[in-house]
Amino acid sequence: METVVTAAAAQPATQDFLPLQGTDYVEFYVGNAKQAAHFYKTAFGFQSLAYAGPETGVKDRASYVVRQNKLTFVFTTPLRSQNPMADHIYKHGDGVKMLALKVADAADAWKQTTARGARSYQEPITLTDADGELVLSGIHTYGDTVHLFVERKNYRGAFMPGFRKWETLYQPAETGLLYVDHCVGNVGWNQMNRWVKFYEEVMGFRNILSFDDNDISTEYSALMSKVMSNGNGFVKFPINEPAEGKKKSQVEEYLDYYDGEGCQHVALATNDIVKTVTELRNRGVEFLQVPSSYYADLLSRVGHIDEDLRPLEELGILVDRDDEGYLLQIFTKPVEDRPTLFFEIIQRKGAKSFGKGNFKALFEAIEREQELRGNL
């Protein structure tokens, strides 16, 4: 049993004790890192950046780093069975292990969070090579997921010490993906508020939006969600828990197949969602489809939008509006055989919310997939 949350934070909310500069990278533990990197290059347009493995002096694993604009993904696989990473993959399948956050002071980030009750994953460590030094530290969050704090202001290399630049002849064009908009965690029954409290007290985040099972339920499946944001809004972590419905919640299906709590989806931002999704589809990325009836009354629900309706309908892109503007979004099917991790592609045009108006149509689409898997 983990102890995650201790006493209430002593700091007033006005002082950000954990200033975050954004998402540094997302690291996935996968069964075959070489092939995973190839998939994300081919299908999503990531570019080769760095590699670590036996050839660079790392004996127990291989890691491939790919990048597109401000998005950095790392795919890591163990080289032998006697390795905790192998246990992670056996239990969870391919999935997100590290949500790494960029900070100015990784030692202080670790000190501040562990003093507030975070369980340490990695004490501050300085990694050095000819390109400078990089400081890393880390804490545990939900499930087996980890937040690393990365301080790279004194590092000039491709990624970090231990890695070498990865140059390949094969380099598919980018697809317009820009940066991580948000990362969603699925946690167990009645665990949402525990993790809300963790992000508030241990990391200084605040709850900016809440959805209960009245907002997010269809005839069958339900969930509850609270969106946590850090002080400057660069890092947003919605937390979902399953809710009782007539049949199995999509969050429960995730928990069953991931065998525990973990990252449900990573939302990737674009400035031109029609172009990006057209490109992704042409490269074989599969998306959830809503019925065409969704588009019949779309404009009466969301008002004027700059985009033509036809390509949105052809691609299955959803639209929602809040007080500040609107957003366009679409969700991939799970990107592995277990119905676990998927991606969202999102274009914000002023809106800071998460597409609440699309939940019903979207969750009905998810349930059709659950039904096909025999999990509803």
Ligand code: FE2
């Ligand atoms: Fe999302």
